[in-house]
Every structure is written in C-alpha cells, then in structure tokens.
C-alpha cells in the first residue's frame with residue numbers, strides 16, 4: 001500500500017490516549033500479514049486504557065536487530081479527521097488535528113519494513129513497539145518491558161520537522177503543585193478571623209521565578225483554583241498547578257527544591273498551612289553525537305543523500321523513558337509541523353522519504 005494512502009486510511013480510524021483499540025486492531029492485522037509475531041502487552045490496564053502496547057517481532061535472516069517505536073494515540077480533537085492533500089502537503093479540513101503526530105511514524109515504519117522485506121536482502125531481527133497513552137503521560141512507554149528486545153538502541157519515529165532532523169536530546173519534566181490552607185470566616189461579619197488562602201497563593205505566585213529561567217529551563221503555572229463557591233466566605237483553600245522543564249537534570253532538581261522552599265517562605269507568618277507536591281514525570285536525555293544510535297541514523301540519511309540535522313527537542317517523548325531505562329534512543333522527524341493544532345500539516349516529500357529512511361536504517365543495522 002502506498003504510504004500516503006495508508007496514512008489517509010489510518011488517520012480516519014478514531015484514536016485517543018487510552019482509546020487506541022481500533023487502530024491497534026488494524027495495525028496488528030497489517031503486521032501479522034507481513035509475517036510479524038504481534039502481542040498486546042496489557043499496558044492499557046495500567047492507566048485505564050482499552051488496549052496495550054503492540055509489540056511486533058520478526059526474526060532476522062542475518063545477524064543484528066533494530067527497534068522502531070511510534071505511538072498509536074493522539075492529543076484531543078483527533079477523531080473524525082478528514083485529510084486533504086494540497087500544495088505538497090497533507091492537512092486536515094481545519095476542524096481537527098491531522099494526527100500526523102504520530103500516524104506518520106506508524107506509516108513510515110510499515111512502509112520501510114515492507115520495502116526491506118520486498119528487497120529480498122537478508123534482514124536483521126525487526127522489532128516494533130507501537131505504544132499507547134503517549135500524549136497523556138508516556139504511559140505505554142513507562143511500562144514497556146525493554147528486556148524483550150535485542151536491539152542495542154531504539155529509533156522513536158515521532159518528531160516534528162522535515163526529513164533529516166534527528167532529536168538527540170529532550171528536556172525532563174516535573175509537575176508542581178502548591179496548596180494553601182487558610183481559614184474560613186464570614187466575609188461580612190468577621191473577615192478578620194479568616195486567613196485568606198487566595199491572597200496568600202497570589203503572593204506566592206507573584207514572587208515565584210517562572211517563565212524562561214535560563215536557556216534550557218522553563219516553568220509555567222497556568223492552573224489556579226479555590227475551594228470557594230460563594231463570595232461571602234473568606235477563602236480557606238487555594239491551589240495552583242504547573243510544571244517545569246529543563247534539559248539539565250540538576251537544574252530541574254534545583255527548581256523543584258526552590259519551588260518547595262519558596263512556597264513555604266512566602267507564606268511565613270500568615271498562619272496558613274502550605275503543602276507542595278512535586279512529581280518528576282520524566283528525565284531529560286542527551287545522546288552524544290558519536291553514539292552508535294546517532295551514527296547509524298547519520299549513515300542511513302547520507303545513504304539517501306539527505307543532510308542530517310542533529311537538534312534537541314522541546315517536548316517529552318517515549319525516548320525520554322527508554323533513555324532513562326538505559327536504552328539509547330533518538331527521535332526522527334517525518335515531516336509534520338504545528339502538531340497538536342488544527343493547523344498541523346505533513347510535508348509529503350519528507351513523509352515519503354521517511355519510509356525510505358526506515359528501510360535504510362534496517363540496511364544499516
């Protein structure tokens with residue numbers, strides 16, 4: 001099947017984080033038809049999803065093994081997609097995302113594998129992981145059992161940008177939360193007996209360093225709320241939720257520590273009780289340019305006459321999890337831009353070459 005036709009077919013199968021069963025079923029059929037042994041690892045049950053990661057393995061006809069990964073879920077607004085082809089690109093009809101993130105990755109892997117098998121050249125052991133719940137928190141990747149793979153590294157086909165872009169690093173992310181407990185009091189009769197939690201929370205946020213912290217560290221606190229549903233009571237509870245990202249593990253930890261300390265300090269003397277919660281969602285990673293995983297990708301691109309561009313990404317991906325677990329992994333771009341928005345598009349030249357790149361990677365493995 002032509003890669004563009006296959007893309008149109010797959011994006012029209014509705015999918016979402018934790019709701020990947022339909023597309024997983026179709027992918028399982030396709031991989032089985034190509035001679036793969038395909039398993040569902042049950043990862044869906046760990047986060048309330050309706051299906052697990054799809055693990056596909058085809059034994060090699062020569063030494064070596066290679067692992068590819070893409071995710072089957074999409075961000076919100078990824079159902080009822082009507083793809084259109086215009087000006088050398090695929091776009092949605094403007095009412096939904098296009099879901100090239102990450103259907104383009106699924107298609108590139110299928111296309112490359114088909115080409116490699118049709119070439120009748122001896123193939124290494126082919127290993128594929130199509131993950132679930134990536135967009136909602138890398139849930140599938142977190143529980144993926146990497147010990148079942150023989151490949152020494154992994155190519156995660158899930159990055160924006162045109163063909164040639166290789167992602168060798170990405171920031172880590174911490175989720176941060178502060179809750180202020182004050183004291184309720186009647187706002188008309190005795191406001192002086194209350195402790196205004198909203199007021200204290202505003203002071204905490206107003207004096208907190210956030211936004212761009214340095215060239216590789218940021219933070220953002222966009223979610224605020226109180227326990228009040230009436231204006232006649234002094235606010236007894238107020239909270240804020242946010243996140244911090246950094247390419248440096250030390251700087252991320254430094255900000256987590258600072259955040260906790262600052263929230264306590266800023267509320268000193270107010271009588272309020274402040275609690276903070278911090279969760280490290282995933283670690284940052286940075287792969288050395290000389291590492292075999294990157295060198296293999298560079299050789300495969302050069303084989304196709306494409307200039308490699310090695311860059312660090314800005315978001316979290318399954319590669320963050322795999323690298324933290326000790327499996328060197330990089331991201332590979334397939335031609336999409338403005339992913340997660342209704343303006344998402346997929347450059348057809350890059351997309352078609354991404355299938356050839358998968359084939360070249362198999363040859364290089």
Ligand SMILES: [Zn+2]
Pocket residue numbers: 071101102134158159
């Ligand atoms: Zn993605």
